[in-house]
Amino acid sequence: MGSHPIHDEQSVFLNVPFDKGYEHLFVALIASIVSLGRKPRCVLEIAEQGQGRLPRIIEHLEGCRVSIHDLSRVGQPARFNMPFELGLAYALRRYKSSPSPYFFILLEKVRHRLSRTLSDVAGHDPGIHRGRPLGIISCVLDALSTGENDPTSQQVYALWRKLMKAARNLKLSEGRDTIFSRTLFKRLVAAASELGVRAQLIHK
């Protein structure tokens, strides 16, 4: 499984659909997490070295204190990745002793749908984003805000708009039609952190 990951209090694992229709929401997640001075992590950033995707996901989950699971992709064809990875995160939380408590955040697009699609998580209320970037931003700030110095939804939304432009430019410069690649993910986080500094949301 490779080397044991370093546990990072500020790392947030993203378990979300990597599809074209989710790009603007993925950018909103990155904008929100970086604005809070946290580190967005996802399976995209680890190079495939022949050991398969699952060990990489577990390794990343182990290294993060928080994970965000968007369970809104319930159409055809059915996507089982997100609920499966939520199961992994739950098992880690349940059975792994760590220096600080691990917790996960659930996201859904439609209110009350999760109680039908995944009734096992009854008692964990998902954040409802309605498929909108501002909804995602609001859900993340709500779950991860720590105090008076945290940004407002509107500040993060302004950063998201700039980051969307950057995402378009990055795709153009790399000749890609999606942001879901290792290189573009890193560059997007770099752009978000630089924009965060300029907006005085985080320190240099």
Next chain:
Amino acid sequence: MAAKRKKFAKKKHRALAYRPNRTRSARKSHVAPASSATEIQEALSIGKEDLRAALHAIGD
């Protein structure tokens, strides 16, 4: 006596409030302090080339 009690309360308050390397808001909520842009970039092994491309993309 009252002055002594007041002095002790002040000391206790300081001891509880002070945590080295923590921001004020983090002390308040008992969570780790926010990371800086450099820390975020280092955690993701973002190199100079990535940073240059990112700056270019945001119109720098």
